Structure formats: C-alpha cells, structure tokens
Amino acid sequence: MAARRAASSVLSRFLLTRPSPSPSPASAASPAGKSALLGAGGPLHRFSTAPAAAAATAEEPIQPAVEVKHTQLLINGNFVDAASGKTFPTLDPRTGEVIARVAEGDSEDIDRAVAAARRAFDEGPWPRMTAYERCRVLLRFADLIERHAEEIAALETWDNGKTLAQAAGAEVPMVARCIRYYAGWADKIHGLVVPGDGAHHVQVLHEPVGVAGQIIPWNFPLLMFAWKVGPALACGNTVVLKTAEQTPLSALYVANLLHEAGLPEGVLNVVSGFGPTAGAALCSHMGVDKLAFTGSTGTGQIVLELAARSNLKPVTLELGGKSPFVVMDDADVDQAVELAHQAVFFNQGQCCCAGSRTFVHERVYDEFVEKSKARALKRVVGDPFRNGVEQGPQIDGDQFNKILRYVQSGVDSGATLVTGGDRVGSRGFYIQPTVFADAKDDMKIAREEIFGPVQTILKFSGMEEVIRRANATHYGLAAGVFTRSLDAANTLSRALRAGTVWVNCYDVFDATIPFGGYKMSGVGREKGVYALRNYLQTKAVVTPIKDPAWL
Numbered sequence: 001m002a003a004r005r006a007a008s009s010v011l012s013r014f015l016l017t018r019p020s021p022s023p024s025p026a027s028a029a030s031p032a033g034k035s036a037l038l039g040a041g042g043p044l045h046r047f048s049t050a051p052a053a054a055a056a057t058a059e060e061p062i063q064p065a066v067e068v069k070h071t072q073l074l075i076n077g078n079f080v081d082a083a084s085g086k087t088f089p090t091l092d093p094r095t096g097e098v099i100a101r102v103a104e105g106d107s108e109d110i111d112r113a114v115a116a117a118r119r120a121f122d123e124g125p126w127p128r129m130t131a132y133e134r135c136r137v138l139l140r141f142a143d144l145i146e147r148h149a150e151e152i153a154a155l156e157t158w159d160n161g162k163t164l165a166q167a168a169g170a171e172v173p174m175v176a177r178c179i180r181y182y183a184g185w186a187d188k189i190h191g192l193v194v195p196g197d198g199a200h201h202v203q204v205l206h207e208p209v210g211v212a213g214q215i216i217p218w219n220f221p222l223l224m225f226a227w228k229v230g231p232a233l234a235c236g237n238t239v240v241l242k243t244a245e246q247t248p249l250s251a252l253y254v255a256n257l258l259h260e261a262g263l264p265e266g267v268l269n270v271v272s273g274f275g276p277t278a279g280a281a282l283c284s285h286m287g288v289d290k291l292a293f294t295g296s297t298g299t300g301q302i303v304l305e306l307a308a309r310s311n312l313k314p315v316t317l318e319l320g321g322k323s324p325f326v327v328m329d330d331a332d333v334d335q336a337v338e339l340a341h342q343a344v345f346f347n348q349g350q351c352c353c354a355g356s357r358t359f360v361h362e363r364v365y366d367e368f369v370e371k372s373k374a375r376a377l378k379r380v381v382g383d384p385f386r387n388g389v390e391q392g393p394q395i396d397g398d399q400f401n402k403i404l405r406y407v408q409s410g411v412d413s414g415a416t417l418v419t420g421g422d423r424v425g426s427r428g429f430y431i432q433p434t435v436f437a438d439a440k441d442d443m444k445i446a447r448e449e450i451f452g453p454v455q456t457i458l459k460f461s462g463m464e465e466v467i468r469r470a471n472a473t474h475y476g477l478a479a480g481v482f483t484r485s486l487d488a489a490n491t492l493s494r495a496l497r498a499g500t501v502w503v504n505c506y507d508v509f510d511a512t513i514p515f516g517g518y519k520m521s522g523v524g525r526e527k528g529v530y531a532l533r534n535y536l537q538t539k540a541v542v543t544p545i546k547d548p549a550w551l
C-alpha cells in the first residue's frame with residue numbers, strides 16, 4: 001500500500017515526485033450552498049479570473065472507506081463520555097455536513113484526565129519500566145499505524161480535507177517514522193557525571209518532567225500528535241492531549257492503537273473540546289508540569305499567560321509564520337516557480353511555514369509571475385479522495401471566509417490579482433488557487449498569515465534589500481532560498497532570521513530535523529534530539545566521597 005513507502009517521509013520529496021497534474025481544473029462540489037459563506041454572489045466575484053469555479057460539477061462526494069469508531073474522550077485507558085454529557089459535531093469540509101458527534105470535554109474532563117495522568121506518573125509502571133520496554137511499546141505502535149494506514153489516512157482526509165494522496169503517501173508514513181525515531185531515543189537518554197571542585201560525586205540526572213499537557217491544531221492533526229506524544233512518552237512522561245475542535249477523529253483512532261501496543265492506562269489521555277474551555281483549563285491546571293502548544297500566535301500568547309498565572313509550568317510554542325521564499329536572478333525560473341508554488345499551496349495553504357511571501361528578483365520577475373499564474377491555473381482542485389486532485393477544501397467556513405476577506409483586502413490595497421480570488425463550486429470550502437503580483441510590504445496580504453491558497457509575489461533588486469525586507473516581520477518560522485550561487489545561498493541562509501532555511505528545497509520535515517520559530521513564531525524546538533529537552537528535568541545529585549582515589 002502507498003502509505004508503507006519508507007521514502008515518503010519528506011513532504012517535499014512527495015510533492016515534487018508526483019506525476020504532473022492534468023491541465024484542466026477538476027470539479028469541487030455539488031450545488032447545495034451554505035448561505036453563511038462569503039463569496040457566492042459576494043463582492044469577490046467581479047475579480048475572478050480563473051475558470052475553476054465555472055468548472056464545478058454536481059458530482060457527489062466520494063464515500064470514505066473508513067468507519068468512525070471512536071468519538072468519546074480517552075481517559076485512564078477508557079473511552080468515556082464528557083462529564084457534562086455534551087457533544088459537538090465534526091464536519092466534512094467538502095460539504096459542511098456532520099461526520100460524527102464527538103464528546104465535548106471541558107474543565108471537569110481535563111481534571112479527570114490530569115488526575116489519571118498524575119496517577120499513571122506517580123504510581124504507574126510507565127516511568128518505572130525499563131527504557132527498552134518503553135521503546136518496544138512505541139515500536140509496536142508504529143507497526144500498528146502501518147497496519148491500519150489506509151483507515152487512518154482516510155479518517156484524516158475526511159475530517160481535514162487534505163488529499164488522500166498526501167495523507168496516505170506522506171503523512172501517515174511520517175507519523176510512523178517519527179514514533180520509531182523517538183522509540184530509538186528511549187534507551188539513549190542519559191545524564192552526566194561531572195567533576196566538582198571538591199571530593200564530591202556529582203551526577204546530573206535527566207528525569208521525566210511528569211504530566212505533559214499538549215494542545216494541537218487542525219492543519220496536521222496526526223503529525224502534530226506524533227511530534228508531541230513521541231518525545232514525551234520516550235522520556236517517560238504521561239500526557240493529556242487536547243485535539244483541535246475541527247479535527248478530533250484521527251488522534252482518538254491512533255491513541256486506541258497505542259493502547260493495543262501495550263501503553264499502560266492513564267499514560268496518554270485524549271480530550272476533544274474547544275480552546276477557551278478544555279484548552280484553557282489544561283493551560284491553567286496546577287497538576288500539569290509542562291505545556292506544549294501548536295497554533296496561532298495570538299492563542300500562544302494566551303497559553304503562555306495562563307501557564308504563568310497558574311504554576312509557571314514551562315511552555316514550548318510552535319506558532320504562526322509569514323515565511324519568505326527568495327528567488328534570485330540566477331534561478332532556473334521553471335523550477336523556482338514549481339517550488340514556490342508548492343511552498344505556498346501545499347495542504348491548501350494551511351501550513352504554519354508556508355512560503356507565503358514570494359520575493360522575486362526584478363530580472364526574472366515578469367517571467368516568474370506569468371509562469372506562476374499558469375501553474376496556479378493548472379492546479380487541480382476537487383474532492384480530496386479523488387486521484388490526481390492536488391487541493392481539497394479549506395478546513396471550515398471560518399477559515400474560508402477569512403481567506404476570501406484577505407483576497408478582498410489585497411485587491412482593495414492595489415495588488416494585482418493575477419488569477420483566482422473566488423470560491424470553487426457552491427458547496428463546501430473550496431477556494432481557487434490565487435496569485436497576487438505587485439504586492440508591497442505594507443499590504444495586509446504581505447504582512448499577515450492568510451493560511452490559505454494565496455500567493456503574494458513581491459519584487460526586489462538586491463541581496464541587502466531582500467534580507468532587510470524578508471526579516472521585517474514579527475515572525476521567524478521558516479524561509480526558502482532558490483539560487484544556483486553557493487555564495488548567495490550561504491549569505492541568505494545565515495542572514496534570514498528563521499528557525500528553518502530550506503535552500504533549493506522546501507517543506508523537508510524528517511523526524512531528525514529540529515523545527516521551531518524565531519521571534520513571535522515560537523519558543524523552543526520540536527523534532528530531533530532538541531524535542532527531548534522539552535520533556536526532561538535536569539537534577540544534580542551531589543554526594544561526598546571519602547578518601548577518593550582520584551577526583
């Protein structure tokens with residue numbers, strides 16, 4: 001099955017090796033509309049330049065080949081209803097229709113989950129078993145993910161709207177790879193013996209932090225699960241994970257597999273629910289020893305404040321971005337266009353590290369804009385379960401409307417709408433691949449995170465200028481550099497203030513590579529050896545030594 005291909009652990013490799021899409025835009029949806037949505041009949045219609053919307057057909061959405069088995073909260077090894085008995089709907093982004101109703105956890109459920117995690121940490125076998133035994137549980141979990149890859153990928157596509165090709169071909173294998181990577185670390189986490197200034201035996205122990213609270217977003221629900229849960233468990237911690245309210249399903253499915261792999265009860269608890277209720281309760285909880293959050297910068301500020309006002313728990317944050325993608329004048333324009341396109345449009349543009357400010361050297365600018373338009377027009381938008389589709393729907397009506405408002409603001413502020421700018425079809429949350437040219441740095445579309453399929457192209461004329469402009473942002477998550485010059489690559493990769501710089505590639509996400517942001521894009525790093533630090537305490541143990549043979 002496609003999801004078992006080991007080589008697909010790098011998103012960009014997956015993206016760049018697929019067969020090219022067919023030139024005609026695919027259909028997106030059937031006719032039933034959603035009156036709350038901006039776009040249909042709205043002001044953006046007059047700016048529409050792409051034929052995609054017109055190509056919408058009345059095709060019915062493909063029925064996913066998976067059954068929704070788990071909709072309750074997972075607390076202390078059991079699936080249970082929310083204490084309040086409340087549920088909320090999770091929606092199919094292709095139609096806006098309800099996939100399932102899911103238990104709606106709030107502060108009482110967070111209390112129950114934290115109590116279970118605390119018991120599992122203080123009294124349970126997980127921190128006390130050998131590191132090798134923990135390693136083996138995680139390895140069995142990775143095997144189970146592969147065995148159930150098709151159902152997991154289908155669930156992720158159904159709940160999120162990302163293409164099945166991407167979920168099955170890249171993301172599920174990356175989840176298994178990430179879990180195996182941290183399984184490998186479990187028995188290689190060790191402290192130090194350091195020389196003191198006197199007759200003391202000084203040990204530095206690396207201990208698990210305790211109960212880790214983790215909050216994840218909807219754009220990569222499974223990958224975020226793996227990036228957070230993998231290192232926390234490898235270090236011997238217990239976890240309370242709050243999933244995003246838009247995408248609760250896949251985490252419940254794989255958490256069940258983790259128990260099948262031998263995880264003791266209470267070690268991983270999963271609470272579905274909303275941010276201001278369940279999420280805030282987790283951040284404020286006095287029984288949580290460490291918090292890891294991925295989401296928007298605004299919510300990250302709230303999370304940090306709640307952690308500080310409660311028990312000063314340490315917090316790692318993976319937040320938003322407005323990442324520059326710099327195309328130098330020596331670039332092969334066709335390759336640069338394709339890579340810049342993938343850097344923005346991948347995952348419907350819903351990537352924290354999307355290369356959403358495309359800086360292009362003036363000598364290749366006109367050709368680049370023309371070819372970017374052609375590439376966007378070729379992008380296949382449609383049912384994400386259909387073969388050959390490159391772009392599914394946006395996650396929900398809120399994001400859909402927000403993106404279309406950004407498009408409107410781009411037009412109003414005087415940027416040139418080269419293509420796109422409208423919805424596709426009349427049902428679900430599909431948006432045309434959209435390209436703006438002649439953008440200026442102070443425009444909202446060049447400053448704020450759009451989180452949608454919108455490329456903003458800016459012209460520059462020199463190295464110093466592009467470094468200054470690329471860095472003139474509160475964000476600092478990632479950057480892309482496209483050039484044939486080693487000197488230009490070296491200069492830019494050191495000068496750009498971002499946690500990741502991809503040179504002549506983009507979105508390479510191996511489990512071994514640290515990921516995180518400068519400035520308001522985050523605090524700390526995930527993945528690689530760096531993530532282990534987030535889940536370990538450092539303890540110095542000092543013992544006097546009588547009559548030492550040496551010091």
Ligand SMILES: NC(=O)c1ccc[n+]([C@@H]2O[C@H](COP(=O)([O-])OP(=O)(O)OC[C@H]3O[C@@H](n4cnc5c(N)ncnc54)[C@H](O)[C@@H]3O)[C@@H](O)[C@H]2O)c1
Pocket residue numbers: 215216217218219220242243244245273274275276278279280283294295296297299300302303317318319320321351352353449451477517521522
């Ligand atoms: N840097 C990264 O690694 C990374 C990865 C993915 C997404 N993101 C960012 O996430 C954003 C998109 O996700 P989103 O719209 O779901 O973000 P969001 O901040 O609204 O939500 C993220 C999570 O936080 C929870 N939350 C919301 N309000 C909360 C509160 N008051 N207290 C505690 N938890 C709360 C949500 O329920 C959800 O689980 C984008 O800005 C994107 O850049 C960053």
